[in-house]
Amino acid sequence: MTESIKNKIKNIRELRNYTQQYMADQLGITQAGYSKIEKGKTSISYAKLQQISIILEVSTEDIINFNSQTYIKNLNAADHADKVNFNECKILKGLYEDKIKLLEKLLDRTELELEYCKKKHNPCCC
Template identity: 55%
Template sequence: MLIGDKIKSVRELKNYTQEYIAGQLGITQAGYSKIEKGKTSVSLDKLQQLALIMELPIENIINFDSQHYLIQSRIVEKGTVANSHNSFELVTRLYEDKIALLEKLLGKTDRELQFYKEKCAMR
């Protein structure tokens, strides 16, 4: 698996859009897309920035293996003990990050809904 594929997989697991990551990196979405497609090399600096944005150690991005992730996900779903402690931690962290992001989005949606309810009530 190429580094661009790994970056894309982690980004998708974290529910981040290409636009969001590109904005955080200060580049265009098209430029970021080239990174994921392997058309542009990823510098160590950019990789460090990506790790910060995704709130993961660089090693987790570099060593990411989607097949291993899927196997570990199935192990987690079945409630059995994972063979690799680091992979289990990565899976756990990605799920926790995904849940936290969804909770933030839900909170934002609730606040927007309340705002519009109040706005409609004023009319």
């Protein structure tokens, strides 16, 4: 079942967290008048659709082609990608932390060897 334009406008408005009153104010109409647009009680001209698209910061084509199910799927996919990226970052962080620990051990060992060499080659200066 395809969504009607009125439902698409409403869904996009809600995704933007805009109230009907905000939309009405931007369009220069009453909230009740705007509500009739979303309820389909008023026919909407292409010019009005263009005004609405500007307020919603999307193109008229985006409104016409909007599919809430696709949007939710894309949102979930993006959320999954963020989790994957976060996990990759955690793995990389762990690898770098392990490398730092190894380098610190190597530095400690090198310092011990240096002290040993100093004592061996200059026993009277220690």
